[in-house]
Amino acid sequence: MGALYLPPLPHFDTTDWKSIKSLYGIDRYPYLHLNSGSAGIMPNLVIQQLAKLTDQMNQSPPYEFWDGLAELRYTNRKRLGHLIGARADEVAVVRNTTEAINLIVFGTHTQRGDHWVCATSDYPYGIGAMDQVAMTQGIKLSKLPLDSLDTLTDKEIINLYDQAITTQTRLVLLSHMTYREGRILPVKEITKLAQSRGAKVLLDAAHTYAHIDHDVKDLGIDYYATSLHKWLTGPHGTGLLYIHPSAVEQINPPLPYLEGDTHMDKFGHLGTRAFQNIAGLEYALTFQEVIGFRKKRRRLKELSDYWTDQVRHTPRVKILTPLAKGKSGAVVAFSIDGISGSVLLKRLYDEYGIHAKVSGYPGKSFIRVTPNLFTLESDLDKLVAAIHAIAAAE
Numbered sequence: 001m002g003a004l005y006l007p008p009l010p011h012f013d014t015t016d017w018k019s020i021k022s023l024y025g026i027d028r029y030p031y032l033h034l035n036s037g038s039a040g041i042m043p044n045l046v047i048q049q050l051a052k053l054t055d056q057m058n059q060s061p062p063y064e065f066w067d068g069l070a071e072l073r074y075t076n077r078k079r080l081g082h083l084i085g086a087r088a089d090e091v092a093v094v095r096n097t098t099e100a101i102n103l104i105v106f107g108t109h110t111q112r113g114d115h116w117v118c119a120t121s122d123y124p125y126g127i128g129a130m131d132q133v134a135m136t137q138g139i140k141l142s143k144l145p146l147d148s149l150d151t152l153t154d155k156e157i158i159n160l161y162d163q164a165i166t167t168q169t170r171l172v173l174l175s176h177m178t179y180r181e182g183r184i185l186p187v188k189e190i191t192k193l194a195q196s197r198g199a200k201v202l203l204d205a206a207h208t209y210a211h212i213d214h215d216v217k218d219l220g221i222d223y224y225a226t227s228l229h230k231w232l233t234g235p236h237g238t239g240l241l242y243i244h245p246s247a248v249e250q251i252n253p254p255l256p257y258l259e260g261d262t263h264m265d266k267f268g269h270l271g272t273r274a275f276q277n278i279a280g281l282e283y284a285l286t287f288q289e290v291i292g293f294r295k296k297r298r299r300l301k302e303l304s305d306y307w308t309d310q311v312r313h314t315p316r317v318k319i320l321t322p323l324a325k326g327k328s329g330a331v332v333a334f335s336i337d338g339i340s341g342s343v344l345l346k347r348l349y350d351e352y353g354i355h356a357k358v359s360g361y362p363g364k365s366f367i368r369v370t371p372n373l374f375t376l377e378s379d380l381d382k383l384v385a386a387i388h389a390i391a392a393a394e
């Protein structure tokens with residue numbers, strides 16, 4: 001394999017959000033993108049590097065290309081882990097959060113009669129993975145009803161977990177930030193009580209990696225799953241799995257091993273895949289490192305506060321996410337009394353050119369808004385105007 005193509009990092013003013021937005025090329029889209037919760041948008045330089053890497057991979061046998069990336073793969077892992085206080089040898093790059101969760105859920109040793117816990121606020125496919133193992137291996141699965149996160153206090157949430165977790169509980173799936181309304185859960189407290197009863201905690205951090213400041217060792221969790229195509233705006237099909245060193249030998253992932261595989265090596269044998277995506281993480285990381293993760297976090301919260309401050313006292317508008325510092329970030333949900341989430345979604349798109357996401361629970365629907373580094377206050381003014389107009393008109 002020849003030398004890796006590294007396009008020059010364009011000069012940009014890290015204090016000018018307009019200049020940062022221009023590096024995403026998002027202006028060519030005919031709508032306002034407020035759905036980074038589903039997936040971020042890669043900056044142009046990541047797309048360029050990916051295109052070149054795809055071409056390079058296409059010209060060589062994939063595994064030769066993969067082997068040629070050994071050094072870059074290691075430095076990527078080191079940088080990816082560093083962001084959450086983990087070492088390179090404690091993390092594996094996988095394809096997404098779903099895969100990272102599956103590796104733990106399907107790789108956990110079980111005994112008939114074990115008890116597992118998740119919540120209705122968790123991502124459906126995480127719950128689905130637990131359901132599948134529970135069904136086939138005789139595990140009792142408790143699903144906490146966390147459908148009213150707009151009204152529950154942290155203390156009430158901790159109490160619900162406290163009541164559900166017993167000394168028979170072996171695994172708890174926990175969302176760091178809920179995907180529907182963007183609420184940050186009291187992970188540290190729940191983890192402590194789960195572990196004191198002998199359970200392991202699997203954290204779904206799809207929405208907090210490269211978004212909310214956290215350290216896996218400080219949170220104390222055993223397993224951590226995230227996607228890198230959301231808030232890191234890395235290549236689609238990249239995710240990260242962290243396992244606390246004391247827990248790694250207990251997981252037998254449904255993957256082939258090679259002789260000598262230990263620790264996180266066990267999680268790498270996924271066959272031929274889009275290896276260029278893993279290499280392409282480099283520029284996604286560099287781009288955000290240049291901006292600065294601390295500054296990014298502040299900016300994302302600033303953007304949420306900007307639009308919610310202007311609509312939260314508007315008659316009929318309800319914000320379903322606690323806005324206090326430390327309780328949320330850029331993922332915020334709202335509803336307008338008397339209008340279903342799907343109607344609201346359609347009106348936002350058809351009448352105002354705004355792309356957001358409908359979400360909800362049985363009997364309750366709302367809109368999730370997720371700005372990103374490529375969102376400006378002037379973009380959010382359009383959202384605010386739309387919410388005011390829709391809420392006033394009916």
Ligand SMILES: Cc1ncc(COP(=O)(O)O)c(C=O)c1O
Pocket residue numbers: 037038096097098099122123175177178179204206207227
């Ligand atoms: C909380 C949460 N977990 C897991 C996922 C799945 O992510 P992926 O499709 O990248 O595996 C999502 C996707 O939106 C999510 O919001």
